[in-house]
Amino acid sequence: MLLRTVKTCLEPKDLPISTASAPGSPTDKLHNAEKTWWAAPHAATGLDAIVSVPASKSLTNRYLILAALASSPSTIHNTLISRDTELMLDALAAFGIGIERTTQPDGSTTVAITPGKLATGPLSIDCGLAGTVMRFVPPLAAVAGASVAFDGDEAARVRPMAPVLDALETLGARIEYAGTTGMLPFTMDASALQERHEVLIDASGSSQFISALLLVGQALPGGLKLRAAAGHIASPDHIAMTVQTLRELGVEVAVGEDARSWSIAPGQLSGFTITVEPDLSNAGPFLAAALATNGTVRVPFWPASTTQVGGKWVQILSRMGAEISHDEDGVLTVRGTGVIRGIDYADASELAPTLAALCTLADSPSKLTGIGHLRGHETDRLAALETELAKVGATVTSTDDALEIIPGTLQAADLDSYEDHRMATAGALLGLAIEGVRVENIATTAKTMPDFPQLWTDMAATAKGQG
Template identity: 50%
Template sequence: MTETPALHALWPAPLADGTVHATVTVPGSKSVTNRALVLAALAAEPGWVRRPLRSRDSQLMSDALRALGVGIEETASSSSGDGAGGEAWRVIPAALHGPATVDVGNAGTVMRFLPPVATLAAGDIRFDGDPRSYERPLGQVISALRTLGARIDDDGRGALPLTVQGGGALEGGVVEIDASNSSQFVSALLLSGPRFNQGVEVRHTGTTLPSMPHIRMTVEMLRAAGAQVDTPEAGGEPNVWRVAPSALLGRDVVVEPDLSNAQPFLAAALITGGTVTIRDWPRRTTQPGDELRRIFTEMGGSCELTDAGLVFTGSGKIHGIDVDLGEVGELTPGIAAVAALADSPSTLRGVAHLRLHETDRLAALTAEINGLGGEVTETADGLHIRPRPLHGGVFHTYDDHRMATAGAVIGLAVEGVQIENVATTAKTLPDFPKMWARMLSGAGA
């Protein structure tokens, strides 16, 4: 890595003293929560988002929508139509307006999904965020919105900070975009597309398109809200998505558990030869995290989907894996952590785009695992991991939530691992240290 963060707030990663047996309730999906909030804000009538993820990223999204004039009432709810209780957010659409300032933090969904929304507001909407957000790719979204009729002042940077000069509407139409660096570029345009005068036709021109499950999630949620969406999977042109102009329905959405955030808990069962049950695992989902069932089974575990949730059991052995993670790149840090403890080498492919995430995840994983005695080498599009005996030391997180949980996974099997700034897990997994401790105690999480 070219930059080493300051050493602070070291958290001793707990060492597992036996097999882990626990039942875990994972908070709601960030990806579903933030898409549901955007669609509810653009709807023609009020709606509900139930069991939302309450984390830094979702709070940034809700605060941003409030700044644009959307009403969001946070309440406790006894039940919805399908019996889902717990926290619920009532979203009341309104005429979007500025002037307003949006803090995106370092949340990709906020920095990419909301500039298209801001074009529909009357007035100037300024976007700013954490220093790392200035380095994350956004130029394709900016240029696409300009093609569709938006006025955006970014001083030629193609990145944050920027100001969207909202005119209360956007013409829309056909736009070409290279989404090789992030599928969020496509989702950003599709989510607001029903509100554009001509809708939107997004034509991806790049050679690769990572994280396709997230685009499928966007399409499914749009259709559920009443939008007409044509996709390549439905017999349309390859790499072309069309959204017709229409009003969106105010819906009652129950947010699924975040399956990617279940990863460290499933990894605990795999590493210790124990059993972990993840409550409410959906039988059908567009979340990339569902691939953990296949990947961790190949690495040595077994799983069963039951009425209680996903029951995952480790065999006590961890095998290396050769896998293309192009569609599920967010799982890479956790898989790399498990692979570093395996009995054979692993190759993780198809994830060159991770160099542009919260941090350069490929460089970060290489530096931190090697810092504990590992042997990880970067490839053009991923990592090659040759297991070596590991030792304790500081595992830096680079303000990246998935780096923090990856370090905790290694700490289960390696004594003396200290995680720098474990609090960064609050981005998508609030109270992670407490959940981790409860899982290890057998009390569940």
Template identity: 50%
Template sequence: MSRDELWDAPAATEPIRARVTVPGSKSATNRALVLAALAEGPSTLYRPLRSRDTLLMAGALRALGAEIEDVPATAAGAVASWLVKPAEQLTGGTEVDMGAAGTVMRFVPPIAALADGPVRFDGDPRSHERPVGPLVDALRALGAEIDDAGHPGHFPLTVLGRGGLRGGAVEIDASASSQFVSALLLSGARFAEGVDVRHVGGRLPSLPYIAMAVQMVREAGVEVDDSEPERWQVRPGAIKPVTQTIEPDLSNAAPFLAAALVTGGAVTIADWPRQTTQPGDRLREILTLMGATCEFTESGLECRGSGTIHGVDLDLADEAELTPTIAALAALADGPSRLRGIGHIRLHETDRLAAIAAEINGLGGRVKELPEELLIEPAPLHGGVFHTYEDHRLATAGAVLGLAVPGVQVQDVATTGKTLPDFTGRWAALLAGTDYAG
């Protein structure tokens, strides 16, 4: 499907009742891949996400010398896995294709500093616009040599690996992306002096993702002290291999659960963890505020819609990736909504605040875009083209609106493959109330 092709988002004619299995977490998969590539022995990752972002991460780590074997589920009851064998010495003299994957852009340059030669980074045009300057500055302060001549603090750039990195204490402004901190935590144990990271600057967004990194690093046997707010100390030492089953991606569950609210139906997400660091877990609270009933059952997390969607006032700084779906629901609500603390998502796959406002308003909505928030007033919506700007979460938001608004056509729905393979097949199975068979 070409980027200009339009997908007719199906409208729901009755309440949706379905059980959905979403693939593994992109964030957990890519963090696990990094740790496995730096470990002292082979690791096995069960149920990893296989999407564009995670395949780009696997490709980047392979370019640096790691072996990643895709093990299919060959026996009844077996699950697919990745077997990761780290390189004895990370290899330079190579190039990394980042695509538009923020985790590859931020997590792999610190690893490249440990390689034995230069590693060039480049990706999709949007990658040249996404911020990386604070990480580049921090890596230089830790002893790395980086060539970003001509476009300081932006891609493309080359990390001149010297086979190791001194490490030590560093200050970093991670107000544009918590991934700057996670990047240093994931690799820090391999630096000669470890790493002592202190955030300086504006509000630090997406803290649950840093908590995820801390938890996974600890599970790999690394000592991390995070007792002081906005400071993380990682002691140098070996990273132990792990055997891990990747949780479902709770953020990718958002559009499916939203379908229950839009249609007054009931949707169950299988295998929803009772305890997790994933910020998508806040969907249970958010959707309840918007009119759903959410509860754990033997089958997973079930959300039931009442037929009415309520407006909300939410600070989404830690869960900002949910904004497109929540904004779509707010456009269908019975009262106004205010979504706050989300200015940093202007620097994601696209300027998400501008894109959400433009596309919902293009369907007749009333969305006011402020520097750090969106104000959404309910209004009668009509069909039309919903552009996605190569942003997977814009595409799924268009699908949610299409459930209630006949005639919505989502441009470049294939961009959902970034984190959610075959979204249209999964969406069709949702509306049919059948299990996805892809």
């Protein structure tokens, strides 16, 4: 039996309202527009759903960058089409890359990439709020020797970029900032790129700083010798994903014994044909829903092995009480057992918002460590989680690098998304278990999962005791 109690709000929660962000909150400096509220579907118990999640954003944008650098055309099947990948496709088109989309009978998208001589500009690139665009495209511009103006959403202007830009300056690029040094907006002139014996980079804020340079390593003058500066490396799983992606496409990457240095010889990448895996991180809220409702959720096409950080959901949910099976047809099944155990877990990375929401529904305290770099994501996720989980009854304490979560008596609340897709999906998970929850700007999930609201609603409708 699930032993958590729920206190519902008596005030109606189904009409849009306009509310300014609280002064000092993580969102107050990002937007003051009217808020749009989504009444999160509530399912008391017994989900029984099959959910097909879209392709991985992380892999899609890595393949797109590599296809742009290849010496011959590439074909990417099951390409994710979302705001982040549209921004990447637009950026590649600005550099003169040929792009042709085809919709397959199953509804998936195939993208054919025809590379060529990269345009040198002057160009203008909109990064939106996509970390992979704002961190991966400047090195592509450096390879092109281009002059490029970069900007993005207002929220993107507070996301750290200095380490990758400092590294490009080491290689000879000249960067002029229109605002805060090390952040958007800026203009880069890479017409005088040089070979360097070694590039040192601070990777404590984001693994994308390292991945960005690795992706273009063989196209840089003299190749790339890269070393992480002393200190913590954020989300090493994502760096491992980049290394494996390069290797599977024929790029030789030497990794130091201490996993803090990387070497890539100069060379030419051949065109390739690839099928993108489902986004296992985006599958997380759906799989966690099985525990939240003591139900069953199945995700098809779950890979037998993966470099995606979302592959950790199997281990995490099992430790928290789920029964999990993975059949020979690739269907991952997660079943709730009536128990949600608290967990101590390190390096959850982008899984942390959903995991923290599930910990709020658990029967004992949890501690998530090694996630300090999430303060520099779409929002300061640790501060946002501390604020939002408290609204539904949890006692949450954040430190520089961790969250401690003590479940309490659950209650309905209006949960802000902070223009962060993972905060929005975490709110949806809480709403599944707590009647009366509303999530602000659920449309922000279009960043990586445009159909999330409908997929979530369809899943909730399968519950025996749906709200």
